[in-house]
Amino acid sequence: MNPPAPNRRLLRWTVRLSLVLVLAYALYLIAGNLFLNTSLGHSAVNRKPEKFQMQWASGSTWWPGRVSLSEVKLRGHVRHTQWSIQAARASGRIGLLALLRREVHVPYVWVTDVTGAVDRTDAEQPAPAPGEGGWTLRFDRITSDSVRRGSFGTLSLEGKGSAEFAFVKQLRGGPMQVLSSTAKFTDARLTQEGQEWLRDGKLDLRFAIARHIRAQAQGLQKLRLSDIELDLQGTTAAMAVALDANGQGSFKTVPGQGQAKARLKFSRGALAPGSQLRWQMPLLSTDPKGAIHTDHVQLALQVDRDMMLTAYMPPQAGGAFGLDADLRIAGNQVPLKDFGSLLPRTSGHVAGQWRFSSLRWLGRFFTKAPWLTLDGAGDVAADVQVANGKVAAGSTFSVPQVAVVAEVMSNRIEGSGRAEGRFDAGANGGLLPTLNIVLSRFHVAANDNLSAPYVQGSDLHLDVAAGEDLALLRDSLRAHLTFKGARIPDLRVYNRYLPSQHLRFDGGSGVLSGDLHLDAKGDIGRGWIRLAGRKARMRVAGIALRGDIGIDTRLRRADLVNRNFAVDGSAIALDNISFSEPGGETRSGWWARIDLPRARMDWNKPLSVGGNASVKMKDVGFLLSLFSRRKEYPKWVFKLVDAGQAQVQGRVQWQRDTLVLDRIDASNDRFDLQARLRLRGQNRHGSLYAKWGMLSVGVQADGAQNQFHLLRAKQWYDAQPQLLP
Structure with missing residues (x-):
């Protein structure tokens, strides 16, 4: 019995539809798997390999929108960041209907044996210019329970990990958003260039980034739009510090039993109250003698309305390294660009020592x-x-x-x-x-x-x-410099400051002491310098002297620009002096005390000095020798030498190669002596008047020639012009 005609027609259409579906499915299987397992798929995906590449060993699809790939490798370059991900297998589903609205919608992706890396590079991959109509990538759930390793630069994290990640990104410069995502690790190990920082760690991370475009946040600024929760605990390495014989220190990590524990909650640029971090690391220090000492480094962070930071490291390596800090940072905002902005918010106490x-x-x-x-x-x-x-x-x-x-x-x-x-x-x-x-x-x-x-x-x-204003520190600075008994091996070094034609040192040593007040530029404001020369050999106006010399220079700045000083109160002491008159006999045991009650000095080279002088000397023999040889004087003149001490007043000026003595008045109760003398290079010019009882003489010095005035000597002397105004 044949079925009714309507039933036969339904059966035929059912068979035909089934054949069409079977054929379509067969075509999909053939086309889809050919796409995944030939160069067609790789070429379609890797249209811009400089920005994004995706490679896989094999793939399969047994249902429209469902894909499985093996040995997957992804690589990308965004601005100065290069990233890569490898997975043994990845499978997921693509929402086909979403393609009609220019959206790649991936409800879920499952990946296994995952590793990833992020690196900074100098080569920049320009970001695309913002434009309309870009496709949208929507990944609702990327999960794995076998994350093996991740690295950022030289920092590497390994362990048993799982992760769930979700994001939305519109291409052609459109907005992006990281949806609520998580990562967990057990048996975690954190290393950097082979040095271990954490092991046996447990990590629980939750994070999300609000929707934004690149112009709103780049790099670390994305943290202003991020919510992050981190729970971390584990065993840390130890720190080894070694100090060599030259005082140089080296640091490295070694196996140890430190402890790290963190519970941090970060939301849109700030640490939330209740966040805390504690880190304790064993510290092994070796001093220059090879002795090893064991201590601990401790670091703690507590967050309430403010952030409290404490750090402690006992002195190590012979006291070269140590730290004890207790600081409060006002507020809980974390600067993402200028970390120096934390300083104005920081108060507390820091003590320690460090080798620089x-x-x-x-x-x-x-x-x-x-x-x-x-x-x-x-x-x-x-x-x-x-x-x-x-x-x-x-x-x-x-x-x-x-x-x-x-x-x-x-x-x-x-x-x-x-x-x-x-x-x-x-x-x-x-x-x-x-x-x-x-x-x-x-x-x-x-x-x-x-x-x-x-x-x-x-x-x-x-x-x-x-002064108090640190901004004006350079201008308000003042200094006080003192020293005693510094050795001067050779007094001849001072000849560079002296008019060596008629005043110089020929030898001897000495000691120097000083008490000087300096201004902000390091120039002397006031003070004193004392020079004590022993067995000094000097030459003054052609006369060789030998003995002890003491110079006490009192300084008070008068003109800083020209380095002029008032040296009122300065004094010179000559002791145990022996000297030879030009062509005459040698005298010894002579001494003099020279006081400068009012005088000025020019510090520039050569030195210049001018002012009034008050001199007390054993006798006037040296003054007489300045003018002429003994044999040229009347015989009675040198009886003045045996007439006892003399008190001398006068004016002195020493400027460059010229030494002037003027209004010299030497006298005691037995004689009178007056003189004026200019020494310029080899040239000698001056006049002298000497009186002993009823006898008197005048001497005119003019170069190598001397002229004696025995008649009316006083009148002749008074008629001679003064040498200094």
């Missing part, structure tokens, strides 16, 4: 003095109070060993010693910084002859202080 390869920064920070440089490798021990990011009163620091260079009045002082500084409270609420430097040894050389130091000494003190 160069201490040059210390001088620039503390003194800002162009004439004072601190340098050399050394340790700095500091105890610093911080208020709103600034050093506060009560802060101190010390440097046990530092190299110092000071430029003072065209001379360079170099040495090594120690330095101590502190900040005290000023009367107006500011700070009064002081720096005390003690050089255990030093030497001094002229700036134009640095290879030949002429002073060598020890125990030099340089005390530096400034």
